[in-house]
Amino acid sequence: MQYPAPIAKLMEGFMKLPGIGPKTASRLAFYVLEMKEDDVLEFARSLVHAKRDLMYCSQCHHITDVDPCRICEDTSRDQTVICVVQDAKDVIAMEKMREYNGLYHVLHGAISPMDGIGPEDIYVAELIKRLQENENIQEVIIATNSTIEGEATAMYISRLMKPTGIKTTRIAHGLPIGGDLEYADEVTLSKALEGRREI
Known part of the structure; x- marks a missing residue:
């Protein structure tokens, strides 16, 4: 019709x-x-x-209607920690949790050779420049997705971070609350074992 x-x-x-x-x-x-x-x-x-x-913040590259964004301008936030995420939606998810009070850096993607996306296509160089210009940063938390692309991006950034001496951590991955072992895939179970801690 x-x-x-x-x-x-x-x-x-x-x-x-x-x-x-x-x-x-x-x-x-x-x-x-x-x-x-x-x-x-x-x-x-x-x-x-x-x-x-809307535009991207000139400091963290999060979506905003003012530049720099309200998160970067907020002096009550912990200025010594930067959480690196793939997308602006990840910042919003982290903020909903209300547990994290540091700064962010949005990559706008992940390294994916299959899709022709290299480090130069996302905001990795801007992260390194930001760290060089700000001596207050003591820790970088890499919170990319738990996918092949997200893991590759996390490994790439962690290698770049080694010479800086800045503490670099990766968010834990594993079984969700309420999840059953029998339904978890091998990668999830492997990450859950790697991230185990003493109780």
Whole structure:
């Protein structure tokens, strides 16, 4: 069936989003048609503002509407620790936990030779420069994802960190709370054993 051109165009727009196929795009497009015009305009304005008004912090590369970001500007945070994460979403996840009170550095990706992504394609050089310029940093926590790419990135950064003398740690990986051993894969079990501690 042929959709009218405006609906087809809207569906095309929705299908550019991750995880949205033709059926979901169709549902969303028809839902938008049922919305009040003011709500549709507000939604459109929100999309435009998010794209135009957000930038990357010049220090940590987290998404922000002010530069430097509020985390980097917050003098009550521990200025001696930097947590290195892959994406801006990881900063938000860490902040929700309310356990970590240091600074961040967002790489915007991970080393993945299969995808043609090398260290020069993510913010590794900026991390090293930041550490050279700030003598207060005593520890770098590497909190990249527990994937092959995340592990490769963590190993690469840890090698770069060795000559600096700055303490470099890796977040623990292993079994989640409530997880059963029988359902865990080999890598998860291996990481859980490596990260064991005395009780």
